[in-house]
Amino acid sequence: MICLGLVDSQAFAFQDGFFFGLLLVQIPAAAILLSRLLKGAVRRSPLQPQLPNPSFLGAVSVVVPTLNEADRIAPCLEGLTRQTYEVREITIVDSRSIDKTPDLVKAAQETDPRFRLMNDDPLPSDWVGRPWALHNGFLASSPDSEWILGIDADTIPHPSLVCSLLETATTEGYDLITLSPRFILKYPGEFWLQPALLMTLVYRFGAAGEIGSSPERVMANGQCFFCRRSLLQKVGGYTSAKGSFCDDVTLVRNIAATGAKVGFLDGANVLKVRMYEGMAETWDEWGRSLDLKDAATPAQVWGDLAFLILVQALPIPLLIVSAWMVSSGHTTLPALIALGLNGALVAMRIGLNAAVLQSYDRSSAKGAWLFWLSPLADPAAVFRIFLSSTRKPKSWRGRTYGG
Secondary structure: OHHHHHHHHHHHHHHHHHHHHHHHHHHHHHHHHHHHHHHHOOOOOOOOOOOOOOOOOOEEEEEEEEEEOOOOOHHHHHHOOOOOOEEEEEEEEOHHHHOOHHHHHHHHHHHOOOEEEEEEEEEEOOOOOHHHHHHHHHOOOOOOOOOEHHHHHHEEEOOHHHHHHHHHHHHHHOEEEEEEEEEEEOOOHHHHHHHHHHHHHHHHOOOOOOOOOHHHHHHHHOOOOEEEEHHHHHHHOHHHHOOOOHHHHHHHHHOOOOOEEEEEEEOOOOOHHHOOOHHHHHHHHOOOOOHHHHOOHHHHHHHHHHHHHHHHHHHHHHHOOOOOOOOHOOOHHHHHHHHHHHHHHHHHHHHHHHHHHHEEEEEOOOOOOHHHHHHHHHHHHHHHHHHHHHHOOOOOOEEEEEO
């Protein structure tokens, strides 16, 4: 009996030491998370649809990079043709698609002369395909346009998207705006995994619309990239992000470092996107770019990963373990603090699920109820960030790249 008591006391001492050591790093990480999330209370409100303004006539050139987008580009083309006279031209830069993408663009061109189809030059060895296509489209755009809007083929622009961007930029003095969209999810696996992956961005960089981020912590979304033409010329177009697989964040951070006013704003009311088909494609395609390693230093990448482990991956497992220990009578201070802290982190995560609900279009969804179980996918989402942080993509959107 004495031996058993000694073993139990040693086990409890080890558990207390474990919790104490973990709390030394988890408490500061939780404080950082809380400070970031509290900024969301004073973030800029989402963009609202705006009426056309005659003073913006022909102010914008739109550039859309494409490569085998026939299965999803039609809603984007339809949304772009509904933009009003603010849009001077819509250039589709196709990287020699082998599907019907060019045919769909030519069909749109028959009813809207603003559409123009061009092919980019062969991809240089030191460029990634997407920034190369955007750069070619920028160089071919009209010098009379004051603004460049880069937009992806998987987006669905609201008819007043460009009006809203112009009104916001001119009245609030932005030089560059990117938007967070409303995500269109359809399948159960997506509803379970995608919000957990999205939350890795919210935890690291805060919510869309926050003000005052330093250039190296600015977040961006290249699905809708709206920039003053003069500024894009000043930085050499997309050249500073030519080899980046997260070219949007890389370029925006480089531009922010020049002192330009950049904003990552909530565009859920003016932009929708259907990014990937199913959970597997979401895991493979989106997951491998979320580490943002091409736009950050190794210290930032691994520091952010450690942060995500402490405040997103571990809280549910630690809550279960600490609850079991306390219910078993192990009510020491480290165990009680671990129970309270991780319970608070889990409650915060559930609350954030409710907060981002408006960022999802569930009109054609199956199994949307799994959205509420997405916190259970948090450990997997953080693991995906780890995998991405250790690997450089070898293929992307139908192209193969060297190691």
